[in-house]
Amino acid sequence: MKRLTIAPDERRHIERLVDDVLAEHGHWDPVQFVTQAKTVAESLPLRVRQFFRQIQSEESDVAVLSGLPLSPDLDATPTGWDMAQKTGAGRREEVVLALCSAALGEPFAWGNQQDGRIVHDVCPTPGMERSETSGSSTAPLSLHTEDAFHQCRCDYVALFCLRNPERVGTTVVRADRLDLPAPLSGILAEKRFRHRPDQSHVGPHGHSADVADLDAIMFGPPGSCYLRIDFDDTFAADEDDHAARDAIKELYRHMCDAVERVVLEPGDAIFLDNYRVVHGRDPFEPRYDGKDRWLKRVNLIRDIRRVFLSTGVRSRVIS
Numbered sequence: 001m002k003r004l005t006i007a008p009d010e011r012r013h014i015e016r017l018v019d020d021v022l023a024e025h026g027h028w029d030p031v032q033f034v035t036q037a038k039t040v041a042e043s044l045p046l047r048v049r050q051f052f053r054q055i056q057s058e059e060s061d062v063a064v065l066s067g068l069p070l071s072p073d074l075d076a077t078p079t080g081w082d083m084a085q086k087t088g089a090g091r092r093e094e095v096v097l098a099l100c101s102a103a104l105g106e107p108f109a110w111g112n113q114q115d116g117r118i119v120h121d122v123c124p125t126p127g128m129e130r131s132e133t134s135g136s137s138t139a140p141l142s143l144h145t146e147d148a149f150h151q152c153r154c155d156y157v158a159l160f161c162l163r164n165p166e167r168v169g170t171t172v173v174r175a176d177r178l179d180l181p182a183p184l185s186g187i188l189a190e191k192r193f194r195h196r197p198d199q200s201h202v203g204p205h206g207h208s209a210d211v212a213d214l215d216a217i218m219f220g221p222p223g224s225c226y227l228r229i230d231f232d233d234t235f236a237a238d239e240d241d242h243a244a245r246d247a248i249k250e251l252y253r254h255m256c257d258a259v260e261r262v263v264l265e266p267g268d269a270i271f272l273d274n275y276r277v278v279h280g281r282d283p284f285e286p287r288y289d290g291k292d293r294w295l296k297r298v299n300l301i302r303d304i305r306r307v308f309l310s311t312g313v314r315s316r317v318i319s
């Protein structure tokens, strides 16, 4: 795992950039900002830009940037993304994340997820405690590739921690840490699997058509293993393919042995390579008192053209 801790002068530098962005965008509109975010990100401190360049070129699986600025009068944790959307809670932190993320990739969004917002809120939500969405809490978020069902899933998931009072762990399994028996990796490398859209995508505008996609769970060039799996939504394409079904179960056992936990501190942003790691979250008890765990999240893709080709228009929102 790679980590860079921001020095006080670098933090002030980032704060000034955020002030400039907010002064220019009186009404903060991430959709509008991201088209120019890469240019603004060129003004980030040199060490931060180098950090992101290295992540890309080395294919770092997990990277954490620590000590990012947080507002001294940080808003109360919202009780759902829709509330954050209405009130603008954590707006300044959205700018910090959008700006830093743009140094690594191109932010994009899903039309049916959090109303097509570019920067998401991850916070416990009443009624969603046991769901398989970012509003969950008492049930663990099981290990997954982000948006595994879709060809245009992100290259990186970026999560910026605003609060984490109970020190809840983000779970991570790195492909490089897996030592799978050859017969198992052989089956996982065959196109014998399908992926359903996860709960956060289901609804009137869901992506059910993408279930048709037949793919492998493990792929990639020698020495650089890529993963595509969501343990809630990946299944053997042929229900009589017992070997494929067993392979998913066996992989799960190996992943449980290899799982690591990263406890995000306020001011930490984690960048998870969505091909090189799967991730999830430990369960916790929500309090709904304005002090709950709260992250901002962005999906990043290396080449925005993949999104344009998927949407068929020049839009960063996949519908």
Ligand SMILES: O=C(O)CCC(=O)C(=O)O
Pocket: 122, 134, 141, 146, 157, 159, 169, 170, 171, 279, 280, 281, 295, 297
């Ligand atoms: O809450 C976390 O630490 C991870 C949540 C997650 O998997 C996500 O937002 O994609």
Ligand SMILES: [Fe+2]
Pocket: 144, 145, 146, 157, 279, 280
């Ligand atoms: Fe996730």
